[in-house]
Amino acid sequence: MVRAPALSVRNLRVVYSDRNAQVTALSVDALDVAPGTLLAVTGPSGSGKSTFLYALAGLLRPKSGTVAWDGRDLLAGSESERDRWRRHTIGFVFQDFHLLPELTPLANVLLPASFESVSAKASLKDRAAGLLERFGVPSKRKSIADLSRGEQQRVALARALLFDPPVLLADEPTASLDASAGEMVAQTLEDLAQREARTVIAVTHDPMLIERITTRFQLERGQVRQTESAKALA
Amino acid sequence: MNPLPMIIATIRRHLGSYALFVALVGIATGIGVAITAQEAALRKGSARAADKFDLVVAAPGSQTDVVMAAIYLRPGTTPLLEPAMTAQALAEPRAKISAPLGFGDSVKGSRIIGTLATFVEHLSGGLQQGRLFTAENEAVIGAAVTLALGEKFRPSHGIEEEHDGDAEDAHDHEHAVDMVVVGRMKPTGTPWDNAVAVPIEQVWRVHGLPTGHAPGDKRIGAPFDPAQVPGVPAIVMQPENISAAYGLRNVYRTNASMAFFPAEVLVKLYDIMSDVRTLMAWLAVATQGLVVLSMLAGVVAILSLHRKQFAILRALGAPRLYIFLCVWGQVVAICVLGAVLGLAIGAGAATLVSYLLTASTGIAIPARIGEDELWLVGGMVLFGLGAATIPAMLAYRYPVIESLRS
Numbered sequence A: 001m002v003r004a005p006a007l008s009v010r011n012l013r014v015v016y017s018d019r020n021a022q023v024t025a026l027s028v029d030a031l032d033v034a035p036g037t038l039l040a041v042t043g044p045s046g047s048g049k050s051t052f053l054y055a056l057a058g059l060l061r062p063k064s065g066t067v068a069w070d071g072r073d074l075l076a077g078s079e080s081e082r083d084r085w086r087r088h089t090i091g092f093v094f095q096d097f098h099l100l101p102e103l104t105p106l107a108n109v110l111l112p113a114s115f116e117s118v119s120a121k122a123s124l125k126d127r128a129a130g131l132l133e134r135f136g137v138p139s140k141r142k143s144i145a146d147l148s149r150g151e152q153q154r155v156a157l158a159r160a161l162l163f164d165p166p167v168l169l170a171d172e173p174t175a176s177l178d179a180s181a182g183e184m185v186a187q188t189l190e191d192l193a194q195r196e197a198r199t200v201i202a203v204t205h206d207p208m209l210i211e212r213i214t215t216r217f218q219l220e221r222g223q224v225r226q227t228e229s230a231k232a233l234a
Numbered sequence B: 001m002n003p004l005p006m007i008i009a010t011i012r013r014h015l016g017s018y019a020l021f022v023a024l025v026g027i028a029t030g031i032g033v034a035i036t037a038q039e040a041a042l043r044k045g046s047a048r049a050a051d052k053f054d055l056v057v058a059a060p061g062s063q064t065d066v067v068m069a070a071i072y073l074r075p076g077t078t079p080l081l082e083p084a085m086t087a088q089a090l091a092e093p094r095a096k097i098s099a100p101l102g103f104g105d106s107v108k109g110s111r112i113i114g115t116l117a118t119f120v121e122h123l124s125g126g127l128q129q130g131r132l133f134t135a136e137n138e139a140v141i142g143a144a145v146t147l148a149l150g151e152k153f154r155p156s157h158g159i160e161e162e163h164d165g166d167a168e169d170a171h172d173h174e175h176a177v178d179m180v181v182v183g184r185m186k187p188t189g190t191p192w193d194n195a196v197a198v199p200i201e202q203v204w205r206v207h208g209l210p211t212g213h214a215p216g217d218k219r220i221g222a223p224f225d226p227a228q229v230p231g232v233p234a235i236v237m238q239p240e241n242i243s244a245a246y247g248l249r250n251v252y253r254t255n256a257s258m259a260f261f262p263a264e265v266l267v268k269l270y271d272i273m274s275d276v277r278t279l280m281a282w283l284a285v286a287t288q289g290l291v292v293l294s295m296l297a298g299v300v301a302i303l304s305l306h307r308k309q310f311a312i313l314r315a316l317g318a319p320r321l322y323i324f325l326c327v328w329g330q331v332v333a334i335c336v337l338g339a340v341l342g343l344a345i346g347a348g349a350a351t352l353v354s355y356l357l358t359a360s361t362g363i364a365i366p367a368r369i370g371e372d373e374l375w376l377v378g379g380m381v382l383f384g385l386g387a388a389t390i391p392a393m394l395a396y397r398y399p400v401i402e403s404l405r406s
């Protein structure tokens, strides 16, 4: 069984520079997440939740501080090392899905496989098709544009899970889903963390999802407002 | 790693633009290919047309003019070789063939040229049909002349040209001589394919000149009576061998005559033209370069529309090489398709121009795609691939998160 890396964030500051102003979007002094944790990140709009996930995935360069997975600072390596690490370690579900409209739903799910030096094996194609089926996405559809938002969201989740990554970062993974699809996705996240010991960090507003997650982390204007866990609550 | 699906998907998405790029590259390449192929073919064709004309003796003046008139049968004024020189040259023992060329009238738009039967035989390398002329009123036609074997015709006077010392007054009606076609030459790929060869005596007689033989003598061809030989515009000799060729050239370099190898004249002409050729080649290369650069500018513009796509790929962990290949592969596709299209356009255009030139000059111009053209096209492709590395590397530099937000 894969072992998820432990996450450790220290003195993280992310600053966006607009034309004339500099906005501190995120400021996290210390956060540790043990492998196998299912963590919910909540907070009002604009509080820096997506920014936080980007920082964890090494997609942006913080102004200062460190994001370390298993003690290894993300910024220590080269950009191509980070690319490779991200490919093998992180599954990312974007808030806006970021599917490629040029490709079919199945090709979107298989996209990360085309980055590998060996071409996609048949087993991977089966896995991609299987994920779509499991999430109830009609597999025959030719175009992303033909899918509903909820279906697109599930394609994005399937893509993130193609390589069975040890860490899943999901930005509002149930926002566009109805109750039953939402339940199913929530169950998937839960299983990943609890049965497979993967680290799952989900940004969410969804009460249904929040309720099922015991470790929570609330952001407000880029600052950590509150951290709670089931144990602390108990 | 397999960026192909991304490349194909992007090209499909912008099929119109990419088709336009391929067309532009193809047309620019095609023009370059056509120009170089055509130029090479023109040189080859004109040189080949002069093959059978080893040594030419003519009145002093411009060698180029004589080549144009005698070999390419271009209309123009050529001074006549003095009768005494003419007689001496026609009796030259060191030449296997020493044939006068006299320009006469025309029939159905074909030039009538007076010469010897032996030269006709030499030029055509044996006839295609019929036999050589043996009497003054007989004619052997070029392969492309629209007369039939056995057909009778009357030469009509007054296409394009006059002759110096033309004793006859020009008039525009048919000469009252009946000629008959007795043979047809093989195709020679020269303007002679559209000419009608007759005995030189016939041309002399029509012009009211002595006919090279005593009055009443019905014989044609050599030997001529020196006292009865008038001047001619040019004499073609086929020397026995190389040393005879140089010997004869010296003998006929006199105050009253010049002698030269047409091949040398052509080499000089090509030499003069080679600057123009180089210039044209560079223009073709520069045009191609510019087109490839503007194609790249177009690709870059399309790519910047796709910043987000690259950001997504990066966010999913696409390696640098993958991003590079996505961009580069598109340019490769355009360049390679453009090159193929260009070769096709070039070959087509060169063939068409050849056809038109052959129709107007009679010189067979075998335009072919050769090594030079392949180098030209290959160079374009290499240049495109090289230049494409710049946008291909830039694509990796797009900031990921900013591009995702756009």
Ligand SMILES: Nc1ncnc2c1ncn2[C@@H]1O[C@H](COP(=O)(O)OP(=O)(O)OP(=O)(O)O)[C@@H](O)[C@H]1O
Pocket (backbone or CB within 6 Å): A016, A017, A018, A023, A025, A043, A044, A045, A046, A047, A048, A049, A050, A051, A052, A095, B401, B402, B405
């Ligand atoms: N590239 C950027 N340039 C400038 N400002 C940015 C950029 N990205 C985000 N911001 C700003 O940083 C802050 C945090 O943005 P972020 O997207 O992380 O919020 P969020 O919590 O995910 O919000 P939402 O719930 O609406 O998705 C916001 O004020 C946002 O406007």
Ligand SMILES: [Mg+2]
Pocket (backbone or CB within 6 Å): A049, A050, A051, A095, A171
């Ligand atoms: Mg967000």
